[in-house]
Amino acid sequence: MTNGARDENVTLEALCRGDVRTCARLLTRIERGEEAVIPLLQALYRAGGNGRVIGVTGPPGAGKSSLISCLIGAWRRRGLRVAVLAIDPSSPFTGGAVLGDRLRMVEHGCDDGVFIRSMASRGQLGGLARAAGDALTVLEAMPWDVILVETVGVGQNETDIMRHAAVVVLLQTPLGGDEVQAVKAGIIEIGDVYVVNKSDHPAADRTCRQLREMIARGSRLRPDRDWQPPVIKTQAHLGVGVAELVDAIDGCFAHQNADPEAARRYMSDRARHRIGEILRDRLDRRLRSGDEGWLEGSIEPVVSREKDPYTVVAEMLSRL
Amino acid sequence: MTNGARDENVTLEALCRGDVRTCARLLTRIERGEEAVIPLLQALYRAGGNGRVIGVTGPPGAGKSSLISCLIGAWRRRGLRVAVLAIDPSSPFTGGAVLGDRLRMVEHGCDDGVFIRSMASRGQLGGLARAAGDALTVLEAMPWDVILVETVGVGQNETDIMRHAAVVVLLQTPLGGDEVQAVKAGIIEIGDVYVVNKSDHPAADRTCRQLREMIARGSRLRPDRDWQPPVIKTQAHLGVGVAELVDAIDGCFAHQNADPEAARRYMSDRARHRIGEILRDRLDRRLRSGDEGWLEGSIEPVVSREKDPYTVVAEMLSRL
Numbered sequence: 001m002t003n004g005a006r007d008e009n010v011t012l013e014a015l016c017r018g019d020v021r022t023c024a025r026l027l028t029r030i031e032r033g034e035e036a037v038i039p040l041l042q043a044l045y046r047a048g049g050n051g052r053v054i055g056v057t058g059p060p061g062a063g064k065s066s067l068i069s070c071l072i073g074a075w076r077r078r079g080l081r082v083a084v085l086a087i088d089p090s091s092p093f094t095g096g097a098v099l100g101d102r103l104r105m106v107e108h109g110c111d112d113g114v115f116i117r118s119m120a121s122r123g124q125l126g127g128l129a130r131a132a133g134d135a136l137t138v139l140e141a142m143p144w145d146v147i148l149v150e151t152v153g154v155g156q157n158e159t160d161i162m163r164h165a166a167v168v169v170l171l172q173t174p175l176g177g178d179e180v181q182a183v184k185a186g187i188i189e190i191g192d193v194y195v196v197n198k199s200d201h202p203a204a205d206r207t208c209r210q211l212r213e214m215i216a217r218g219s220r221l222r223p224d225r226d227w228q229p230p231v232i233k234t235q236a237h238l239g240v241g242v243a244e245l246v247d248a249i250d251g252c253f254a255h256q257n258a259d260p261e262a263a264r265r266y267m268s269d270r271a272r273h274r275i276g277e278i279l280r281d282r283l284d285r286r287l288r289s290g291d292e293g294w295l296e297g298s299i300e301p302v303v304s305r306e307k308d309p310y311t312v313v314a315e316m317l318s319r320l
Numbered sequence: 321m322t323n324g325a326r327d328e329n330v331t332l333e334a335l336c337r338g339d340v341r342t343c344a345r346l347l348t349r350i351e352r353g354e355e356a357v358i359p360l361l362q363a364l365y366r367a368g369g370n371g372r373v374i375g376v377t378g379p380p381g382a383g384k385s386s387l388i389s390c391l392i393g394a395w396r397r398r399g400l401r402v403a404v405l406a407i408d409p410s411s412p413f414t415g416g417a418v419l420g421d422r423l424r425m426v427e428h429g430c431d432d433g434v435f436i437r438s439m440a441s442r443g444q445l446g447g448l449a450r451a452a453g454d455a456l457t458v459l460e461a462m463p464w465d466v467i468l469v470e471t472v473g474v475g476q477n478e479t480d481i482m483r484h485a486a487v488v489v490l491l492q493t494p495l496g497g498d499e500v501q502a503v504k505a506g507i508i509e510i511g512d513v514y515v516v517n518k519s520d521h522p523a524a525d526r527t528c529r530q531l532r533e534m535i536a537r538g539s540r541l542r543p544d545r546d547w548q549p550p551v552i553k554t555q556a557h558l559g560v561g562v563a564e565l566v567d568a569i570d571g572c573f574a575h576q577n578a579d580p581e582a583a584r585r586y587m588s589d590r591a592r593h594r595i596g597e598i599l600r601d602r603l604d605r606r607l608r609s610g611d612e613g614w615l616e617g618s619i620e621p622v623v624s625r626e627k628d629p630y631t632v633v634a635e636m637l638s639r640l
Contacts, residue, residue, distance in 0.1 A: 038630055045628035264623075271622035271629065272615055276607035278633045283603060286637070287596035294640065295592055302591040303584075308365035309591065310358055313598045317606070319639045320614065 008040050016047065018081075018143045020115055027117055030134045033127060033285075041137055048141035051083070052253060055165030056150045057158065057190070062171040063197040064150055066236035067245075071148070072114055074246045080145035083115040087132050087151045087161055115144070130281035132161050133274055162190050163273045166266055167252045169193045169245070172211065174203035192229050193248045199233035199241065208233065226262070227255050328360050336367065338401075338463045340435055347437055350454045353447060353605075361457055368461035371403070372573060375482040376470045377510070378491030383517040384470055386556035387491060387565075391468070392434055394566045400465035403435040407452050407471045407481055435464070450601035452481050453594055479510060483593045486586055487512045487572045489565070492531065494523035512549055513568045519553035519561065528553065546582070547575050 014022040029037050056071075058064055068084060075082050119131060132149065139147045149165060151158040162168050170191030194211050196204050211231045230248045234241030256263050286294070298316075301307035334342040349357050376391075378384055388404060395402050439451060452469065459467045469485055471478040482488050490511030514531050516524055531551045550568045554561030576583050606614070618636075621627035 042628040042630050045630070046625050049625055267623045268619050271619050274629045275615060275618055275622060275632055278629050279636060280600075280603060280607060282633055282637055283600060287600060295595055298595055299588050299591045302595060303587045305366050305369055308362040309594045309598050310362050310365070312595055313602050316599060316640050317602055320636050 004039075008043065011040060012043055012047065012141075015044065015138065015142050020112065023115065023138060023142060024117065026138055027119070027135050030131050030138070031119055033131070037134075041134055044141040045137050048137060050142070051140050051144045051147045052167070053136060053140070053147045053149060053165045054249060055162040055168040055190075056148055056171065057152070057162055057168065058171030058195075058197075059173070060152050062173045063236045064152075064171055067171060067195065067197060067234060067242075068148060068150060070234075070236050070239055070242040071246065073239075074242055075146050076111065076113060081113045081143060082146045082148065083139045083142070083144040084117065084148045084150065085132065085135050085139065086116070086118040087120075087128065087149065087158065115139075127281060127284070129160055130277050133164060133277050136164050159190060160273065160277070164270060166256065167192045167249055169195060169249065171195045171197055172207055173198050174201040174207040192227060192252050193245065194229055194231045195234055195241075195245060196231065197234050197236050199235055204233060226259065227252060324359075328363065331360060332363055332367065332461075335364065335458065335462050340432065343435065343458060343462060344437070346458055347439070347455050350451050350458070351439055353451070357454075361454055364461040365457050368457060370462070371460050371464045371467045372487070373456060373460070373467045373469060373485045374569060375485030375488040375510075376468055376491065377472070377478065377482055377488065378515075378517075379493070380472050382491040382493045383556045384472075384491055387515065387517060387554060387562075388468060388470060390554075390556055390559055390562040391566065393559075394562055395466055396431065396433060401433045401463060402466045402468065403459045403462070403464040404437065404468045404470065405452065405455050405459065406436070406438040407440075407448065407469065407478065435459075447601060447604070449480055450597050453484060453597050456484050480593065480597070482510050484590060486576065487569055489513045489515060489569065491515045491517055492527055493518050494521040494527040512547065512572050513565065514549055514551045515554050515561075515565060516551065517554050517556050519555055524553060546579065547572060 011022055011026065015026070026037065026040070030041075056064055056068055065086075072082050072084070117135070119128065119135060136147065136149065149161065151161050168190050170193070172195065174196060194215070196207050196211070198204065208231050215229050215231070230251075232241055232245050232248055234245060236242070256266065298307075298312045302309050302312060331342055331346065335346070346357065346360070350361075376384055376388055385406075392402050392404070437455070439448065439455060456467065456469065469481065471481050488510050490513070492515065494516060514535070516527050516531065518524065528551050535549050535551070550571075552561055552565050552568055554565060556562070576586065618627075618632045622629050622632060
């Protein structure tokens with residue numbers, strides 16, 4: 001056995017045992033986009049598939065972090081081990097992660113049944129999606145009962161990340177305006193459970209009504225699911241409505257488990273998505289690497305304008 | 321001949337004649353990502369290759385639009401026809417184009433030897449790169465002598481767009497701080513001609529010196545080019561230094577033309593880049609379209625975790 005393979009086995013065993021420091025180190029390497037972790041990810045994928053992956057998304061300021069903190073508390077009291085992966089928006093201008101929110105989760109910092117990790121990307125959003133998928137591969141090979149993945153609900157890439165989740169909780173705040181925020185953010189369709197947080201706000205009831213109407217109209221991305229998404233009111237800072245939310249999430253999982261066909265659809269949708277995510281990322285790296293020897297035969301006719309690049313690409317894709 | 325092919329020929333002829341309204345309409349369709357324009361783009365690519373493509377980039381606020389306005393004036397006085405393609409940063413949060421800058425170019429609005437177009441993307445930056453490449457394909461099939469492409473120098477995607485340009489002008493403003501802005505923006509390496517705008521600023525000389533030192537150290541992306549990038553001081557709002565800049569750009573083109581090998585390298589680098597750009601975009605569309613029948617055989621073993629998705633992707637890419 002080579003040294004590399006031996007190190008890999010040691011890491012794999014540590015992760016399967018639930019070693020949090022090994023996990024944190026590996027996630028850092030994933031975030032950096034290190035190629036060398038791929039064999040390990042391959043082994044972890046084959047070993048894994050543990051844990052319920054739950055997505056939490058919603059517009060900025062809706063109170064996602066507070067609500068997640070409440071959910072962690074509720075699951076911990078039931079003896080469940082919880083991992084949280086928070087995907088921060090990656091601004092091409094600052095490259096910065098919004099770390100302030102993370103502070104609200106400090107109360108769980110000393111609990112070794114909880115793992116919280118924030119991920120951001122300084123470069124490609126595409127790279128972030130791949131990194132998030134890789135991170136979930138790691139977490140799902142570990143003994144976590146619940147794996148929460150949090151995104152700010154903006155943009156196609158973040159919606160895509162939610163496709164890893166078996167159950168998606170979509171968070172709303174009541175607005176003074178006429179429109180549900182998630183409609184603006186383009187994420188209204190992806191919820192399995194809707195939450196109106198800050199439900200003491202005068203507009204909360206109207207927001208709930210609007211959400212129920214939308215759900216009734218069936219404007220959801222997942223029409224394949226025979227599940228009526230509930231709308232739940234919470235006040236995360238007081239813990240109000242959290243028990244009900246936990247029950248609703250459990251209900252959604254129970255509903256999925258009762259329908260093997262639906263569970264199957266989620267699994268293959270996710271596999272398809274994961275393959276696409278990795279394909280996009282690998283191709284991107286290949287194209288950016290400068291090592292474009294594989295393109296070589298195609299360059300000449302495009303330079304001479306005998307052939308156009310669209311034709312060359314169509315020929316390539318037909319071989320995929 | 322079908323109606324579609326006839327329409328295509330009419331459009332092609334109008335563009336080759338220099339019809340600006342046809343061009344504007346086609347660019348709108350390109351921006352929308354209409355698939356139906358691809359056959360036309362293929363024909364335009366084969367017909368095209370006219371015009372010198374010059375890139376202008378630099379950090380926000382460096383005065384790119386004012387300088388471009390001066391350049392347009394200088395070229396027009398020499399009787400050249402000029403097209404400008406301005407690529408605006410696409411924020412995933414607002415999706416908005418910064419249109420204010422465009423107003424400074426209004427003085428050229430009534431001149432039919434000038435065409436100015438601003439492009440922004442509400443979605444993918446990747447899609448914007450493809451759209452910019454398509455727009456250049458259109459402009460290069462038209463009788464423009466000079467085609468300027470402007471980007472705000474932030475992010476990999478914008479740097480990539482500059483790979484279409486035969487000559488890249490990198491704009492700087494003097495800073496009070498210690499660091500050249502373009503270093504921060506990660507675009508220092510791509511310049512063929514460096515411009516320090518607002519050269520009446522007390523720090524202008526120091527910025528020039530820093531740039532010259534960097535150039536001397538040879539920290540450039542294009543070491544293949546045997547060209548010493550000049551550093552030029554301008555005050556765009558007064559037109560100071562513009563004639564010198566025009567001469568420097570001409571000098572860079574003359575240098576390239578004197579070295580057929582260098583011209584060849586630019587052409588094949590650009591073809592390679594263009595193929596990659598389209599490949600990435602087509603694959604992205606395929607993956608997002610939901611029509612993923614082509615993946616079907618790969619899904620099952622990934623769902624059952626017999627195979628990991630990295631292995632599936634490696635198999636696919638080996639067929640490319």
